[in-house]
Amino acid sequence: MLFNSLEFLIFFPIVTLLYFIIPHKARYLWLLGASYYFYMCWNPQYALLMAASTIFTWLGGAVIDKTKNTSARKAAVGLNFAINLLILFFFKYFTFTVDNVNSLLTALHLSPVNVRFDVILPVGISFYTFQALGYTMDVYRGDIRHERNILKYALFVSFFPQLVAGPIERSKNLIHQLNEEHHFNYDRMVSGLLLMLWGFFQKIVIADRAAILVDTVYGNVNSFYGFHFAVATILFAVQIYCDFNSYTTIARGVARVIGMELMENFNVPYFARSVADFWSRWHISLTAWFRDYLYIPLGGNRKGAIRKYFNIFTVFLVSGLWHGASWNYIVWGLVHGITRILGDITNNTRHLIADLMGMKRNRPYYPVFQVILTFIIVCFAWIFFRAENLSSAVYIIRKILLDFRPWLIFGGGLIEMGLTTADLCVLICSIAVLLIADTLKYHNIGANAAILKMHIIPRFALILTLLFVTLIFGIYGAGYSSSQFIYFQF
Known part of the structure; x- marks a missing residue:
C-alpha cells in the first residue's frame, strides 16, 4: 500500500x-x-519476519534492563545485533556476497x-531493523527503560507512517507518544494534512x-x-530528494493528524556548504543512528x-552497504566518505587559498x-x-568530461530526454516552488506554520491552490501505476 x-x-x-x-487504553492495539x-x-x-525481530529485541531489552551484570548485558546486546544483522544479511546481502565470492574463485581458476537464494527483499527491513537495534x-545505555508491554513495543517497531522508509525513530521520542492520550485537534489536523x-x-x-x-x-546510456x-x-538529485523527502513529509503529516510528532529527516540538504554539512541535513535519522551507534562506539574523534x-571512512562504507547490496552503493558511500575526510584535512588550506585569491569569506558570494x-x-x-553498474557510471562521467556538447540545449536536446515541452515547463516551475519553500526554510521561516497563521480566507485559498496544482499536474490516473518510493528498496 503506497x-x-x-x-x-x-x-x-x-x-x-x-x-x-x-x-x-485500546488505541495502541x-x-x-x-x-x-x-x-x-x-x-x-x-x-512474520518483522514480528520475529520485534520479539528478539524486546526479549533482549528485558534482559538488559533487569540484569546488572555487565557481561550479561553486553552479551544480550551482542546477541540482539547478531540475530537481527544475520537476518538482514541473509535477505539483503547473501546473493551479493556469493556472486562476489564466485567472481573471485573464477578469477583464481577455482x-x-x-x-542461490533469490527472494524478494522485505520492504523496509533496513529501517525497522535499525529502529529496533x-x-x-x-x-543498554540507560536512555530509556525497557517497555514492559510487548504489544506497545511492537507498535513502536511497526508504526505504519514511518515503517517502510523512515524516519528511523528513536525510542525516547516515539514510545512515550504511543503511550500518551491524544485528543482530536482541528489545527493539528490541518497542519498534518498540509504536510501531507x-x-x-x-x-x-x-x-x-x-x-x-x-x-x-x-x-x-549509449544514446x-x-x-x-x-x-x-x-534532475536525479532533485528526484531522489523530492521522492524521499515526500515520504517522510507525508509520514510526519499522517502522524501529526493522529497526534504524534516524528522527527524531521531532511533540512534543505542542497543548501549545504560542505559534505559534512550535507550529511547533517540529509537523511538525518540515519546519520544520527550511525553517529550514536557506530561512529561514537568506534571512538569518534x-x-x-x-x-x-x-x-568516518567506516561509517560511510557501512552507509553505502545499508543502501543496497551493490558496488554502486559502496562506491557512492566511499565517495562521500573520502570527500568528507578531504574536506576536514584541507579546511585550513582551502581558507588560506581563498584569502590569497582575494575571496572575502564574509561576503554573500562565498557561501x-x-x-x-x-x-x-x-x-x-x-x-x-x-547508474545501472559501475561501468555505466564511469562511461557517464567520461561523457560529461570529454563529450559534453553544450550546444544541444539549443537543438531540442531537452525534448529528446523523455519529457514534452509542457512537462518540462511544469517541472521547472514546480522546482522553482520547491526552491522558494526551501529558501524560506533555510532562513527559519516555516511555510507550514506561516500558512496556518494566515487569515482563514487567504489560508484556504493557498491550500486549495496547492491542492489543485497537485491534482492537475500530478502524474497519476488511468494507465498509471503508482510509483514506488525509491527508498522502499533499502
Whole structure:
C-alpha cells in the first residue's frame, strides 16, 4: 500500500476516525493491527519476519534492563545485533556476497560455490531493523527503560507512517507518544494534512515527472551525450530528494493528524556548504543512528586524527552497504566518505587559498560558491548511486568530461530526454516552488506554520491552490501505476 495510492486514501481516514473513537487504553492495539495490515499489503509472509525481530529485541531489552551484570548485558546486546544483522544479511546481502565470492574463485581458476537464494527483499527491513537495534542500545545505555508491554513495543517497531522508509525513530521520542492520550485537534489536523499535501506535491508533481527524464537517459546510456547526462544527474538529485523527502513529509503529516510528532529527516540538504554539512541535513535519522551507534562506539574523534578518519571512512562504507547490496552503493558511500575526510584535512588550506585569491569569506558570494561546489560533489556521487553498474557510471562521467556538447540545449536536446515541452515547463516551475519553500526554510521561516497563521480566507485559498496544482499536474490516473518510493528498496 503506497501513500500515493487509492487504497491509502481510504485506509488513512478509517484508521484516524476509529483511533479517536476507540477508548484510549485500546488505541495502541488498533494502531498495531492497522500497522501490520499496512505492512502485509506488500507481502503477508514478511510480517512474520518483522514480528520475529520485534520479539528478539524486546526479549533482549528485558534482559538488559533487569540484569546488572555487565557481561550479561553486553552479551544480550551482542546477541540482539547478531540475530537481527544475520537476518538482514541473509535477505539483503547473501546473493551479493556469493556472486562476489564466485567472481573471485573464477578469477583464481577455482570452482564457484553453487548456492542461490533469490527472494524478494522485505520492504523496509533496513529501517525497522535499525529502529529496533537503536532501542536495544538506548536501553543498554540507560536512555530509556525497557517497555514492559510487548504489544506497545511492537507498535513502536511497526508504526505504519514511518515503517517502510523512515524516519528511523528513536525510542525516547516515539514510545512515550504511543503511550500518551491524544485528543482530536482541528489545527493539528490541518497542519498534518498540509504536510501531507506538500509531500504529495513533491512526489507526484516533481519526483515522478523528473523520473521520466532520468530513467530515459540512464536507461539508454549509449544514446546520449555529456549534456544529457549532466541534466539527468541534476534532475536525479532533485528526484531522489523530492521522492524521499515526500515520504517522510507525508509520514510526519499522517502522524501529526493522529497526534504524534516524528522527527524531521531532511533540512534543505542542497543548501549545504560542505559534505559534512550535507550529511547533517540529509537523511538525518540515519546519520544520527550511525553517529550514536557506530561512529561514537568506534571512538569518534577522541583517539586522534588517524582513528577519527578511519571511523568516518567506516561509517560511510557501512552507509553505502545499508543502501543496497551493490558496488554502486559502496562506491557512492566511499565517495562521500573520502570527500568528507578531504574536506576536514584541507579546511585550513582551502581558507588560506581563498584569502590569497582575494575571496572575502564574509561576503554573500562565498557561501553561494560553497553551496554550488558541494552540490557538484553530491551530484558526482549520485551518478554511482543511479547508474545501472559501475561501468555505466564511469562511461557517464567520461561523457560529461570529454563529450559534453553544450550546444544541444539549443537543438531540442531537452525534448529528446523523455519529457514534452509542457512537462518540462511544469517541472521547472514546480522546482522553482520547491526552491522558494526551501529558501524560506533555510532562513527559519516555516511555510507550514506561516500558512496556518494566515487569515482563514487567504489560508484556504493557498491550500486549495496547492491542492489543485497537485491534482492537475500530478502524474497519476488511468494507465498509471503508482510509483514506488525509491527508498522502499533499502
